[in-house]
Amino acid sequence: MTPQSAIYKFMCSSELNVLLYDRRELSGQRNCHPAQVFGLKEEMRSSFSFIDGSFTNSWTDEEVEVATGNSAHPLAMHPLKLKSSYATIKSSARRRDLNCEPFATSYHSKFIGTVDYLWYSDGVVPTRVLDTLPFDSLRKTGGLPCKVIATVVTLFWLMSPFSWKLPGSFPRIRKKNIAESLLLSTSSLK
Structure with a gap:
């Protein structure tokens, strides 16, 4: 979907x-063929x-x-009151669509679009999300797997820590982009 x-x-x-x-x-x-999405x-x-x-x-x-x-x-x-982590944590228009979801979690020769989500319901709240690549960077990769971002998988990772939402509490919400995460993960390897 x-x-x-x-x-x-x-x-x-x-x-x-x-x-x-x-x-x-x-x-x-x-309507999610890359040629259609990129206007070609x-x-x-x-x-x-x-x-x-x-x-x-x-x-x-x-x-x-x-x-x-x-x-x-x-x-x-359905009885669940679901919300999307990515739609809750706002980000740059370069990284998200009109629903504030990532532009793509899957991208290959026949499809580009978001098909993966992190849903949550009452009692928890996302505190941040690992943002995906900006739209222009996605286009440059040409799809996954891709040597440019050194991946053998065909989808982008989604991550979001959650905290318990206690009555009357408002957890601090922040976002983390993929560049920060990559810097943190590579610096921990040294």
Whole structure:
């Protein structure tokens, strides 16, 4: 799921009317090809695909039942009050999207976007986050794995320490960017 997706909204708001969304695009990953994200290629649709799409994105009763548990009730709900650590701890617009989530936690030849999150609920609060690379730096890497940042994995790390939230207390919140973390980790190796 991407931060612009129906599923992300569901996680944050605890409810989702599935009939308001195309069932094939609930994850939001359809428009996350690097060429589209970086503005190198626009998605092209023919009039036939538009007509085809208007007939296939409606939900059957069976699909509504699978999604919500009741074919007569299109509202999916969950009891958790979830928040995203990264959306809570603000950062530079160079590093985050409009929802304050990282621009990307996964980046390869077919996809760039955020699909990993650190969710929390009542009783704890994030105190800081390890920020990801700025958008322009992401573009320069060309994807993961990447020799430039010496990684063999295909996603970016997310980290956030949490503290217990006691009634009436407000923990100090701060952010740490990836450059500071790399400096700290390399200096501890000496």
